[in-house]
Amino acid sequence: MTDTHALRVAELPQNAPTLFELTPDAEARAALAEELGLSALRKLRFAGRITAQGKRDWLLEGELGATVVQPCVVTLEPVTTRIDTPVRRLFLAELPEDAAPEDAAEVELPEDENIEALGPWIDPGAVMAEALALALPLYPRAEGADLGEAVFTEPGKAPMRDEDTRPFAGLAGLRDALKQGK
Numbered sequence: 001m002t003d004t005h006a007l008r009v010a011e012l013p014q015n016a017p018t019l020f021e022l023t024p025d026a027e028a029r030a031a032l033a034e035e036l037g038l039s040a041l042r043k044l045r046f047a048g049r050i051t052a053q054g055k056r057d058w059l060l061e062g063e064l065g066a067t068v069v070q071p072c073v074v075t076l077e078p079v080t081t082r083i084d085t086p087v088r089r090l091f092l093a094e095l096p097e098d099a100a101p102e103d104a105a106e107v108e109l110p111e112d113e114n115i116e117a118l119g120p121w122i123d124p125g126a127v128m129a130e131a132l133a134l135a136l137p138l139y140p141r142a143e144g145a146d147l148g149e150a151v152f153t154e155p156g157k158a159p160m161r162d163e164d165t166r167p168f169a170g171l172a173g174l175r176d177a178l179k180q181g182k
Helices: 026-036 124-135 169-179
Strands: 018-022 040-053 057-071 078-092 115-117
Touching (some): 018 124, 026 040, 026 124, 040 124, 057 124
Parallel strands (some): 078 115
Antiparallel strands (some): 018 040
């Protein structure tokens, strides 16, 4: 089963680029937002072209633009982020030797994360969803959101603070003591 955006490789022209532009409707954006754990996906556009690379390989190049809303990792308030990123995927009929499977249970992927094995279809919609997932901020924070500092210690003892764990905190104390002549 293929996505409605998938293009059959056998039908792609060898001598001219195949242009595409995807602008999913509100329902499709809502489904993708749910799949990616987003609060909302306000805008999404993926446009580019697919061109032949030699006789059997294909290159997909495009621009991904999106406006996403995620919960802040500190306050859970909505954080809106604009994403504009280039996308490049090289679909190879034969993967390099270091990526060829030695057995069916284990497959090593090529070091270049933009290389994929060529199948019978190239799906710009799937590439769009993957590129969006990779471009999302991992820890979105609302402006001014701060984790603060939690201090715990036994009664009667001085608590250890974040400042005390810094590598040169002890040296600063020693420097100050030397300046005071101690």
